[in-house]
Amino acid sequence: MIFDLEQAISVLARTPASLRALLDGLDTPWIRGTEGPETFSPFDNIGHLIDGEETDWMPRARIILAQGPNRRFEPYDRFRHKSRNVSRALDSLLDEFAKLRRQNLRTLESWNLTEAQLGLVGEHPSLGPVTLRQLLAAWVVHDLGHIAQVARVMAKQYRADVGPWVPYLPVLTDHEVPRS
Amino acid sequence: MIFDLEQAISVLARTPASLRALLDGLDTPWIRGTEGPETFSPFDNIGHLIDGEETDWMPRARIILAQGPNRRFEPYDRFRHKSRNVSRALDSLLDEFAKLRRQNLRTLESWNLTEAQLGLVGEHPSLGPVTLRQLLAAWVVHDLGHIAQVARVMAKQYRADVGPWVPYLPVLTDHEVPRS
Numbered sequence: 001m002i003f004d005l006e007q008a009i010s011v012l013a014r015t016p017a018s019l020r021a022l023l024d025g026l027d028t029p030w031i032r033g034t035e036g037p038e039t040f041s042p043f044d045n046i047g048h049l050i051d052g053e054e055t056d057w058m059p060r061a062r063i064i065l066a067q068g069p070n071r072r073f074e075p076y077d078r079f080r081h082k083s084r085n086v087s088r089a090l091d092s093l094l095d096e097f098a099k100l101r102r103q104n105l106r107t108l109e110s111w112n113l114t115e116a117q118l119g120l121v122g123e124h125p126s127l128g129p130v131t132l133r134q135l136l137a138a139w140v141v142h143d144l145g146h147i148a149q150v151a152r153v154m155a156k157q158y159r160a161d162v163g164p165w166v167p168y169l170p171v172l173t174d175h176e177v178p179r180s
Numbered sequence: 181m182i183f184d185l186e187q188a189i190s191v192l193a194r195t196p197a198s199l200r201a202l203l204d205g206l207d208t209p210w211i212r213g214t215e216g217p218e219t220f221s222p223f224d225n226i227g228h229l230i231d232g233e234e235t236d237w238m239p240r241a242r243i244i245l246a247q248g249p250n251r252r253f254e255p256y257d258r259f260r261h262k263s264r265n266v267s268r269a270l271d272s273l274l275d276e277f278a279k280l281r282r283q284n285l286r287t288l289e290s291w292n293l294t295e296a297q298l299g300l301v302g303e304h305p306s307l308g309p310v311t312l313r314q315l316l317a318a319w320v321v322h323d324l325g326h327i328a329q330v331a332r333v334m335a336k337q338y339r340a341d342v343g344p345w346v347p348y349l350p351v352l353t354d355h356e357v358p359r360s
Contacts, residue, residue, distance in 0.1 A: 001209045001210075001213060001337040001338065001341070002341070003338065003341040007206075007207055007209070007210070010205075010206060010207070011206070011210065011334070014201055014202065017201040018198060018201040018202045020201075021194055021197040021198040021200075021201045022194065022198045022327070025190075026187075026190060026191070027187055027190070029181045029187070030181075030187070030190075030191065033181060124344070127344040127345065127348070128344060130343060130344060130345070131343065133341065134341065134342055134343035134344070134345060137338045137341035137342045137343075137345075138342045138345040138348075138349060140335075140338055141335045141338050141339075141342055141345070141349045141351065141352060142349060144331040144332070144334050144335035144351060145331070145332075145335055145349055145350065145351030145352075147202070147327070147328075147331040148327075148328040148329075148331040148332045148335070148351050148354075149328075149351075151324040151325070151327040151328040151331070152324070152325075152328045154191070154324050155320075155321045155324035155325055155328070157181040158181065158183065158317045158320055158321050159321075161181070161182070161183040161313065161314065161317035162314055162317045162318045162321055163310055163311065163314035163317075164304070164307040164308060164310060164314070165307065165310070165314060165317075165318040165321070168307070168318075169318060169321045169322060169325055170325065170355075170359040171321065171324060171325030171328050171329075172321060172325075174328075174354060174355075175350075175354075179350040
């Protein structure tokens with residue numbers, strides 16, 4: 001599948017509603033469960049996605065588009081949300097994520113990016129040169145990875161409850177050791 | 181987390197809406213893409229979940245509850261949907277899944293299952309003795325596993341497009357070899 005801006009936006013636009021459908025109104029054990037120490041609960045996933053809206057994808061897109069003398073991205077803090085959202089409720093985080101995403105996509109669409117602009121290059125602090133097209137594709141994949149993570153972490157709350165079914169339910173044994 | 185029927189139903193009830201939010205209205209490449217030969221596209225996942233509503237979870241729950249002389253479940257056909265849904269469109273499958281799930285949960289709730297009933301045992305054709313509680317927990321986990329699978333398969337359509345980002349997006353390298 002070749003990256004297409006409109007198709008990418010059609011996925012990015014639906015992530016807040018997908019996560020709301022999956023999580024809103026569930027009891028605390030589903031929302032706050034994790035898959036082990038130092039791993040993200042569904043609640044943490046929403047916080048992490050909010051951090052992405054505020055500090056990662058669009059700020060990096062702006063650095064690339066500006067083509068200034070310093071095109072190096074700020075490193076991304078994967079744990080900013082932990083202290084930021086201590087006293088927050090899930091539904092308020094879901095609302096905030098939806099609002100930030102809507103604003104960011106409105107801005108992204110207003111840029112009317114050309115193929116030439118999508119090919120412009122910035123510098124990732126550890127991965128090196130990356131294009132705007134790669135950044136936007138990574139944004140889509142990052143969303144989908146976190147939807148998959150939320151579903152997986154929820155599934156694992158019932159690992160003991162399924163008894164002998166574990167080998168037929170591979171989601172229960174995915175990421176037994178946390179990855180990245 | 182200890183299995184609780186009401187909490188289980190609260191997850192089962194939202195799966196159709198979660199999948200609709202994730203998929204409805206997307207272009208064909210997102211819906212029909214797979215992660216390799218003999219693997220399920222998002223479209224196939226919905227078909228497989230419909231098969232589960234019609235032939236797996238509730239029929240097996242009935243066998244357990246009946247406690248008849250033969251408590252062995254019929255083996256489950258993981259590929260029934262392939263021929264069944266050849267000429268179907270995704271939105272019609274999403275509607276059908278939502279309807280079947282609603283009916284099944286209405287029936288499940290009408291049983292007002294007791295703790296004693298949740299402990300009744302049936303025989304899985306390959307896993308051996310399983311309780312009704314384990315069956316219902318497996319149903320929840322199965323749903324969540326397929327939501328995770330849909331998101332993962334979608335993410336993989338952009339594997340080439342993210343360029344050097346692959347190692348930071350573990351969803352792209354999950355299940356490189358299909359698992360069960």
